[in-house]
Amino acid sequence: MILMKDIIREGNPTLRATAKKVSFPLSQEDRDLGKKMMKYLEVSQDEKLAEKYHLRAGVGLAAPQIDVSKRVAAVLVPDNDGSIVFKDVLYNPRILRESVKRAALNEGEGCLSVDRNVAGLVIRTDRITLEYYDVNGERHEIKLENYPAIVVQHEIDHLNGTLFYDHIDKESPFKLPENTIIIE
Ligand SMILES: OCN(O)CCCc1ccccc1
Numbered sequence: 001m002i003l004m005k006d007i008i009r010e011g012n013p014t015l016r017a018t019a020k021k022v023s024f025p026l027s028q029e030d031r032d033l034g035k036k037m038m039k040y041l042e043v044s045q046d047e048k049l050a051e052k053y054h055l056r057a058g059v060g061l062a063a064p065q066i067d068v069s070k071r072v073a074a075v076l077v078p079d080n081d082g083s084i085v086f087k088d089v090l091y092n093p094r095i096l097r098e099s100v101k102r103a104a105l106n107e108g109e110g111c112l113s114v115d116r117n118v119a120g121l122v123i124r125t126d127r128i129t130l131e132y133y134d135v136n137g138e139r140h141e142i143k144l145e146n147y148p149a150i151v152v153q154h155e156i157d158h159l160n161g162t163l164f165y166d167h168i169d170k171e172s173p174f175k176l177p178e179n180t181i182i183i184e
């Protein structure tokens with residue numbers, strides 16, 4: 001099971017590398033990789049289990065964060081009523097289209113690989129068309145907006161060696177750019 005000790009932190013060069021695509025059919029190793037990353041998210045979102053295993057809750061986890069430089073990310077986005085908005089392990093995810101409209105979470109973002117708070121608006125795209133392959137090699141092309149779109153962009157950033165605070169305006173971190181909405 002993935003524990004916090006398995007998650008690499010800022011300074012580890014893997015976090016700034018461009019991860020490699022996986023090939024299909026997936027090796028058993030790449031299947032297991034996706035499974036254990038999703039397991040981490042499920043356990044981390046269960047209050048009791050997260051406490052038991054000292055896990056920081058996460059709505060996404062990218063393979064580079066466990067020092068595996070492959071284009072694989074698990075996403076588990078709950079609704080505030082506990083239902084699931086989006087859940088899947090994304091293999092070779094790719095953003096096909098981005099809206100002109102931008103978006104940022106009101107409370108900013110954090111990262112399991114960043115052990116500090118970095119305040120400021122993380123400016124992202126509000127709506128995306130996402131292409132990815134699932135564990136069975138099936139191609140998916142879906143539209144996401146608002147919170148799930150933000151999470152997927154955060155994870156795909158990890159595959160390209162980008163961290164959330166790279167998107168914060170250093171001079172004025174809380175300036176709201178034109179054409180940008182705040183997501184509560
Ligand atoms: O890479 C995943 N991870 O560091 C966990 C936090 C994910 C996340 C947090 C805030 C907004 C979008 C995504």
Ligand code: NI
Pocket residue numbers: 110111112113154158
């Ligand atoms: Ni992260």
